[in-house]
Amino acid sequence: MATLAGSPNARKTSKVIVLGNEKGGTGKTTLAIHLLLGLQSKGVRVGAIDLDGRGAGFTKFLENRQNWAKNSKQNIYTPPFFTIVPSYNSTPAQREQDDFESFAHAVEKLEHVSDYLILDLPSGDAYLSRLAHSMADILITPLNDGFLDVSILGNVDADDSDTLNINPYGKYVLECLTRRKNLDGKGFDWLIVKNRVSSLGAKHKLKVDVVLKNIADHLGADITSNIGDRVIFKELFEMGLSVFDVLDKQTGVKATASHNEAKREIVELIKYIQK
Numbered sequence: 001m002a003t004l005a006g007s008p009n010a011r012k013t014s015k016v017i018v019l020g021n022e023k024g025g026t027g028k029t030t031l032a033i034h035l036l037l038g039l040q041s042k043g044v045r046v047g048a049i050d051l052d053g054r055g056a057g058f059t060k061f062l063e064n065r066q067n068w069a070k071n072s073k074q075n076i077y078t079p080p081f082f083t084i085v086p087s088y089n090s091t092p093a094q095r096e097q098d099d100f101e102s103f104a105h106a107v108e109k110l111e112h113v114s115d116y117l118i119l120d121l122p123s124g125d126a127y128l129s130r131l132a133h134s135m136a137d138i139l140i141t142p143l144n145d146g147f148l149d150v151s152i153l154g155n156v157d158a159d160d161s162d163t164l165n166i167n168p169y170g171k172y173v174l175e176c177l178t179r180r181k182n183l184d185g186k187g188f189d190w191l192i193v194k195n196r197v198s199s200l201g202a203k204h205k206l207k208v209d210v211v212l213k214n215i216a217d218h219l220g221a222d223i224t225s226n227i228g229d230r231v232i233f234k235e236l237f238e239m240g241l242s243v244f245d246v247l248d249k250q251t252g253v254k255a256t257a258s259h260n261e262a263k264r265e266i267v268e269l270i271k272y273i274q275k
Contacts, residue, residue, distance in 0.1 A: 013111040014047070017118050017273065018136040022169045023152045024123035026142045027195040029057040030233050032120040035140075035273075036079060037242040038266045039116055046079045047114035049106050051132055052122035053085030065240025072252075076245060080113065082106035084128060096127050103131055125172075133176045136188045138273060141173075141221070142195035145208060153192075154215045162214065170219055177220070190221040193269065196229040225268040232258050 017035065019028040032048070040046050050058040062081050069076035084106060087098030110117055119136075121129045133139065143149040153170040156162065166174070173190060181187040192212070198205075216223050236242060236253070243262045246253045 014114045014117045015137045016132075016135050017116055017138045017140060018121065018132050019119065019140050019142065020121045020129065020133055020136075020173075021141045021143070021152065022123060022125055022129075023149060026144055026149060027227070028142055029061070029120050030237075031140070031142050031193065031195060031227065032058055032118050033061050034233075034242050034244075034262075034266045035270065036118045037244050038263075038270050039118075040077070040079055041244040041248060042270070045113060045115045046118060047110035047116075048079055048081035048118045048120070049103070049110070050081065050083045050120050051103075051128045052120060053083050055122065056083055058120040059083040061237055061240055063240070064238060068239045068241065074249070074251065076241070076249065076251075078240070080110060082109065086126065086128060099128050100131065103128065107135075125168075130172075133173065134180075136176075138189045138191060139173065140191045140193055142193045142227075143212070145194055145197045145205060147208060147211065150208060150212050150215065153219065156211045156214060166215075166218065170215070174219065190219065191269075191272065192216055192221050192223045194223070194226045197226040198229055222272075224272045225265055227265050227269070228262065230258055230262055232256070232262060 019032045019035075021028060029052075036046050036048055048058065048062065050056055050062075052058065059081070062078055065076060065078045068074070069078065082105075084099070084102045087095040087102075089095045089098055107117070119132045121132055141153075143152070150156075152167060154166045155164045177187045177190070194212070213223060232243065236246070239251075239253075241251055241253065243259045243266070245251050246255050246259050247263055
């Protein structure tokens with residue numbers, strides 16, 4: 001776990017994977033869920049921290065998983081996890097101190113029992129999100145397949161796709177990366193994942209690909225495998241199951257081609273992370 005000055009722990013233990021993007025609706029939580037359980041299916045020790053304590057979608061999924069395992073009497077394991085609810089203290093300084101202590105406690109409990117820590121972040125620019133970015137070993141930024149999502153990183157010329165400027169979130173990640181390199185000489189890996197990708201081909205998608213590659217090159221980020229837009233992710237959420245459970249265990253859910261393809265996509269991303 002690489003850290004910055006003021007972060008909870010300076011020892012190198014778990015590898016921290018942060019799902020970060022200031023824009024909402026890009027599928028951070030769904031991707032975090034399947035990375036967590038995909039890594040677990042490979043025999044890797046994993047832990048999770050839900051930093052979106054108000055929305056708590058990651059937490060709800062894991063609670064659904066615990067309940068499903070209990071009620072079905074199936075041997076379905078739920079990785080250890082913590083939920084961080086932002087402080088409601090009256091002063092900004094005290095709120096940050098409270099949030100820091102909550103985060104530090106969660107990291108301390110999980111760092112020595114996990115090979116990977118998966119951190120699911122809220123949308124927007126919040127203290128907990130900034131703290132998590134500062135501790136990333138791998139930052140994964142999911143983007144939906146369109147110019148609206150790409151613009152969170154930078155604006156481009158409509159004619160020649162040249163990057164005109166880097167937008168606030170892109171600038172912030174670059175600042176984090178610079179500070180980390182100054183401290184440990186390595187920084188972190190930044191991976192951009194095209195998420196919720198439609199199966200339909202279109203000229204629009206090709207244009208998005210060109211623009212995104214241009215911006216990623218400017219930012220020093222890598223574009224990894226695409227993740228399709230699938231109804232099965234929504235259907236499995238209520239049970240707290242992943243495509244890995246459906247295909248590898250006796251869950252009673254009928255496996256389909258969509259489950260197999262979704263698993264393949266997540267496995268490809270995990271291979272990229274572990275290489």
